[in-house]
Amino acid sequence: MAEQKPRTLKVETFAAHQVITQPNPLRKVMRRIDERELDDPIARAEQALADLSVEFNSWMSIECARLAAAHAAILRDGFSAQSREELFRAAHDIKGDAATFGYPTAAAAAESLCRIIEHAPDLDQVPSELIVHHINAIQAIVREQAKIDTIGMADELSARLRGVADEYLVYVNRDRPEHLEAILSPSLVPGD
Helix, strand or coil: CCCCCCCCCEEEECCCCEEEECCCHHHHHCCCCCHHHCCCHHHHHHHHHHHHHHHHHHHHHHHHHHHHHHHHHHHHHCCCHHHHHHHHHHHHHHHHHHCCCCCHHHHHHHHHHHHHHHHCCCHHHCCHHHHHHHHHHHHHHHHHCCCCCHHHHHHHHHHHHHHHHHHHHHHHCCCCHHHHHHHHCCCCCCCC
């Protein structure tokens, strides 16, 4: 198929300015449709999300199991570059998926765990209870989320974990100002 020569620019001159209109080569491929044929991609996406929502609980359970397995490997073999990365990825995936899957407070606790992994100068020196409390909190929030009376408790638990984590990180990074700035910045997790 031979390419058609593009139309020329249209230039309209006025006393104080010029208006230049470019040719629109896409106009010839555009098709007008009847209002009855309109597609709403947002409605389709919301319907697809609603159809998938029955899977959210099992997906979050799988993510929690992955987090627990990463932590178990660390308890068994100690921190290595690979085990650190797997723990971080598991927590980071929960942080990213939790709000979409209906577990926003789990996202906050997972984000706090990610911050510890990112900003602790030596993960071997991090109190093991601090990591364990984060993992247990994430698992409890996912397990108990359906109960109405646990939502406020989950919010408070996530906030307290974040506070303890930040206090620890500020202390261990007191001689590393570039990390202090990141530690003291507000959370990026929705709802915080």
